[in-house]
Amino acid sequence: MKPRFVIPVAVLLVALAIFLMTRPSEVVEAPAVDSSQKLERASRPGPSLSKSGVSPERAAALQAWGLPNPRVSPYSTSSEEHIEWIDEQRAELLEKSHYPDDPAILQxxxxxxxxxxxxxxxxxxEAVINLGSRDAIPYLEQAAVLAETPEEQSNLIEAAEYLKLPTIFEGRAQRKKEREAAAREAAVEE
Incomplete structure (x- = not known):
């Protein structure tokens, strides 16, 4: 198989594996917490995180992209509504990947x-790869630098490299130019 097809297939398989490994098999109810336990947890030192669970340093770096803020679930992470919301958002993202020429959708x-x-x-x-826009390359590279896991970083880098590959039309045009240049050289030598 050609690398142009192997890379997206590999990225999709890795993404599917990540999804299957991280998705809970069933909804687990959070244990009840009384107010004294909440106070105890709140008084413990820990990393400073924003409402979305992102450190302020990472949030500032991500904000520098100049893109709209990502949607954040209005539900608690252990609720059934949250899981449904995630599924709806995933479906919406993949649906948007059918409109490759719309810069608003890319954003x-x-x-x-x-x-x-x-x-x-x-x-x-997955949606960025399906859109195939080279405008996404700098964002993918920056996202790779800020990735939370090495696996996520690798997937982002692979996606950026994939988008850098020439399309079939660009490849044909390049080969045509090379053949024409070779023909001109051959004609000059004769």
Whole structure:
């Protein structure tokens, strides 16, 4: 198989594996917490995180992209509504990938690469690959630098490299130019 087809297939398989490994098999209810436990947890030192679960440093770096903010679930992470919301957002992202010439859609999909939800970041990466826009390359490269896991970083880099590959039409045009140049050289030598 040609690398042009192997890379997207590999990225999609990795994304599917990530999704299947991170998705809970059943909804687990959070244990009840009384107010004294909440106070105890709140008083413990820990990393400073924003409402979306992202550190302020990473949030500032992500905001510098100039893209709209990603959507954040209005539901608690352990609720059934949250899981349904994630599924709806994933479907919407993949549906948007059918409109490759719309820059607004590309911006929305790229914003989802900053989502605090790993499942949405995977779906956004799939959508970016499907859109095939080279305008996404700098964002993918920056997202790779800010990736939360080495696997996510690798997937983002692979996607950027894939988008850098010439399309079939560009490849044909390049080969045609090379043949014409070779024919001209042959004609000059005769």
């Amino acid at each position: 929305e999909v790229m914003a989802s690469l900053r989502s605090p939800e790993p499942e949405l970041r995977v779906a956004a990466l």
